[in-house]
Amino acid sequence: MKVLVTGAAGQVGREVVEAAAAGAHEVVGLDHAALDVTDAAAVREAVRAVAPGAIVNCAAFAAVDRCETEPDVAFAVNADAVRHLARAADEVGAYLVHISTDYVFDGRKPDPYVETDTPNPLSVYGRSKLAGEQALDPERAAIVRASWICGRYGANMVKTILRLAGEHEKLSFVSDQRGHPTIAADLARMLWWFVEERPAGVWHVTNQGAVSWYEFAQEVLRANGDDPARVLPITTEELQPPRPAPRPANSVLRNQRLIEAGVELLPDFRESLAILVRSL
Numbered sequence: 001m002k003v004l005v006t007g008a009a010g011q012v013g014r015e016v017v018e019a020a021a022a023g024a025h026e027v028v029g030l031d032h033a034a035l036d037v038t039d040a041a042a043v044r045e046a047v048r049a050v051a052p053g054a055i056v057n058c059a060a061f062a063a064v065d066r067c068e069t070e071p072d073v074a075f076a077v078n079a080d081a082v083r084h085l086a087r088a089a090d091e092v093g094a095y096l097v098h099i100s101t102d103y104v105f106d107g108r109k110p111d112p113y114v115e116t117d118t119p120n121p122l123s124v125y126g127r128s129k130l131a132g133e134q135a136l137d138p139e140r141a142a143i144v145r146a147s148w149i150c151g152r153y154g155a156n157m158v159k160t161i162l163r164l165a166g167e168h169e170k171l172s173f174v175s176d177q178r179g180h181p182t183i184a185a186d187l188a189r190m191l192w193w194f195v196e197e198r199p200a201g202v203w204h205v206t207n208q209g210a211v212s213w214y215e216f217a218q219e220v221l222r223a224n225g226d227d228p229a230r231v232l233p234i235t236t237e238e239l240q241p242p243r244p245a246p247r248p249a250n251s252v253l254r255n256q257r258l259i260e261a262g263v264e265l266l267p268d269f270r271e272s273l274a275i276l277v278r279s280l
């Protein structure tokens, strides 16, 4: 099968393209320069030209804080473009896998979120991603919600933590925001399961192991053979300077539908983090 990957130069896009190399599919990866997904005509033309059996949409405006000041871009990329892709996919009969986020939730639930919980985003980014979900027909496309993605490519928290550890003796991270860290290579592998099995609707796909950012930073240092006691806990209120976009306090995503489908979950993040840190 031919598979079109949009946003192919992003941290997830690159992993999706690389994960395919070992598989049986022909992959056409288009980066931002090759296909601007906000251009409806260009999307239609590219999808017609490639005629894929499936599309994996890895394009997004994922800079959570910048979305607060650039809402037009956020909604164009994260919502309108998803509609363009869905239309184009329908025209050629392609299955569409779209990536969404834990930030569609407000974080007030005391337990992990399941796919049927009602979203209530706190930020422009979260609202734009929810609008993207709503642009899709849940009977015909898959919405894969991931969280706290880190990988070899692009900027992410693992790289930030390692950089700060090289610059400062003590590091401060918030202990009042919890989530499931997700390693991009693991997510990419699961996205290929979606391409092959073609399930529809909303799915939570993350590595296992819920932590706060404070605990995550400790794990990153531990994986790097460094002393985790160098990381100190702070509250979101104490964060200087404060982040423009509010984040949910709890955005742990229970992978309920994968569990019900009997699919092997992605491993505990610590396993894959160790491999990632070694590769950086």
Ligand SMILES: NC(=O)c1ccc[n+]([C@@H]2O[C@H](COP(=O)([O-])OP(=O)(O)OC[C@H]3O[C@@H](n4cnc5c(N)ncnc54)[C@H](OP(=O)(O)O)[C@@H]3O)[C@@H](O)[C@H]2O)c1
Residues within 6 Å of the ligand: 006, 007, 008, 009, 010, 011, 012, 013, 031, 032, 033, 035, 036, 037, 038, 057, 058, 059, 060, 061, 062, 063, 077, 099, 100, 101, 102, 129, 145, 146, 147, 148, 149, 150, 154
């Ligand atoms: N990162 C996280 O922690 C996280 C957590 C949960 C969910 N997600 C979701 O996971 C998906 C992948 O995110 P990521 O971490 O891989 O982000 P990323 O590294 O920023 O990749 C997104 C890619 O989309 C491209 N892009 C932006 N605007 C575009 C446009 N108009 N047309 C085509 N491509 C465009 C970007 O290219 P340029 O950089 O050249 O603009 C970039 O290469 C997104 O849907 C994101 O919302 C991310």
